[in-house]
Amino acid sequence: MEHVADTFDLAEVSSAIRGCLPKDRASFELHEPWFNGNEKRYVDECIETGWVSSLGKFVDTLERKLEEFTGVQKAFALVNGTSALHMALKMTDVDFNDEVLVPDLTFVATANAVSYCGAIPHFVDSETRTLGMDAAKLEGWLAEISQMKNGACFNKKTGRRIQAMVPMHTFGHPVDMDALAIVGRKYNIALIEDAAQSLGSFYKGKHTGHGGRLAILSFNGNKICSTGGGGAILTNDASLGQLTKHIATTAKLPHPWAFEHDHIGYNYRMPNINAALGVAQLEQLPDFLKRKRALAMRYREAFSKVSGVRFFEEPDFAKSNYWLNVILLDEEAKEKRDDLLNFLVSQGIKARPAWKLMHKLAMYQDCPRMDVSVAENLEARLVNIPSSAFLGDES
Numbered sequence: 049m050e051h052v053a054d055t056f057d058l059a060e061v062s063s064a065i066r067g068c069l070p071k072d073r074a075s076f077e078l079h080e081p082w083f084n085g086n087e088k089r090y091v092d093e094c095i096e097t098g099w100v101s102s103l104g105k106f107v108d109t110l111e112r113k114l115e116e117f118t119g120v121q122k123a124f125a126l127v128n129g130t131s132a133l134h135m136a137l138k139m140t141d142v143d144f145n146d147e148v149l150v151p152d153l154t155f156v157a158t159a160n161a162v163s164y165c166g167a168i169p170h171f172v173d174s175e176t177r178t179l180g181m182d183a184a185k186l187e188g189w190l191a192e193i194s195q196m197k198n199g200a201c202f203n204k205k206t207g208r209r210i211q212a213m214v215p216m217h218t219f220g221h222p223v224d225m226d227a228l229a230i231v232g233r234k235y236n237i238a239l240i241e242d243a244a245q246s247l248g249s250f251y252k253g254k255h256t257g258h259g260g261r262l263a264i265l266s267f268n269g270n271k272i273c274s275t276g277g278g279g280a281i282l283t284n285d286a287s288l289g290q291l292t293k294h295i296a297t298t299a300k301l302p303h304p305w306a307f308e309h310d311h312i313g314y315n316y317r318m319p320n321i322n323a324a325l326g327v328a329q330l331e332q333l334p335d336f337l338k339r340k341r342a343l344a345m346r347y348r349e350a351f352s353k354v355s356g357v358r359f360f361e362e363p364d365f366a367k368s369n370y371w372l373n374v375i376l377l378d379e380e381a382k383e384k385r386d387d388l389l390n391f392l393v394s395q396g397i398k399a400r401p402a403w404k405l406m407h408k409l410a411m412y413q414d415c416p417r418m419d420v421s422v423a424e425n426l427e428a429r430l431v432n433i434p435s436s437a438f439l440g441d442e443s
């Protein structure tokens with residue numbers, strides 16, 4: 049493959065990235081939190097008033113702000129996105145020995161939360177258009193391997209019930225939820241949205257998180273808005289939402305002094321001190337989104353002139369938050385991926401590949417999966433490049 053060297057030049061890729069970034073810095077992380085607003089004031093207020101734990105006005109304010117921003121009826125702030133996924137699966141009746149469909153190309157938390165329920169992740173391929181779960185390929189796979197019994201979908205090969213699916217909006221780019229919802233209805237498989245990466249991303253004009261029974265967000269340190277650690281559950285089903293909140297907060301029956309609990313509950317509520325950060329961050333989210341889009345558009349322009357690589361753009365039905373910007377190496381250039389990563393890092397530009405595919409991890413290698421050749425191809429070609437909000441202009 050001698051021609052690769054002619055069409056793909058590490059220095060050219062590096063200078064395309066460098067040209068989009070501020071001149072007054074020597075090195076760039078992939079994604080850094082940015083506390084540029086009322087964070088310190090709100091956190092101080094928690095300390096001064098003593099309201100630092102799971103009761104306090106910032107938790108409620110954060111939840112109301114999330115409802116307002118996403119348009120979802122009920123939002124509950126939790127300790128992190130992984131526990132939010134765990135709760136969402138529990139609330140969808142995912143039981144011991146069920147199977148749950150998850151993308152092969154995702155962050156490990158999606159699969160881990162399934163394992164916490166004693167259930168088994170079943171890996172689904174991606175489509176190139178969205179990087180997320182391929183609904184058409186999934187439907188073909190279910191037609192081949194599943195069988196309906198008493199209204200539930202069973203995997204004929206393993207004998208296990210397939211109870212839920214958890215599509216994920218990869219790097220902030222919305223997956224095709226409508227297409228997945230059709231498959232879910234046909235096979236009676238509950239839909240949970242892993243929107244951990246897509247706060248501020250819209251699918252067909254609506255914020256992500258409206259497509260399933262429940263959705264989750266994450267406010268981890270590297271996400272678009274950070275509470276240190278944190279997450280949330282979103283739902284449009286008010287009574288399911290109420291029950292979720294009850295179970296996530298130890299399932300205690302309201303009483304002035306008696307301790308009585310009516311479910312095995314969890315201690316998953318977000319502390320007020322984290323929510324204080326969250327409220328300040330959400331105040332800045334519209335600005336973060338503008339800046340991230342401005343940076344993405346600069347990358348798009350710069351990479352239109354670089355051969356051997358393409359900047360990944362939002363699907364046409366979506367408006368993405370461009371949480372982590374993605375470049376995809378051409379087929380002929382993919383064997384240069386690690387050279388590129390090393391070169392970029394040597395230039396002070398933090399870059400990294402996609403997550404190792406779930407089925408390649410030791411604990412998940414024996415789990416059921418369909419053909420995942422598209423995810424494998426994406427894994428080989430995909431590189432994330434610096435994406436922090438403050439790198440983009442306010443425009």
Ligand SMILES: *Cc1c(COP(=O)(O)O)cnc(C)c1O
Binds near residue numbers: 130157216244
């Ligand atoms: C970040 C993330 C999570 C988990 O969130 P935490 O808050 O870190 O527990 C879950 N799923 C995906 C896809 C994520 O990126």
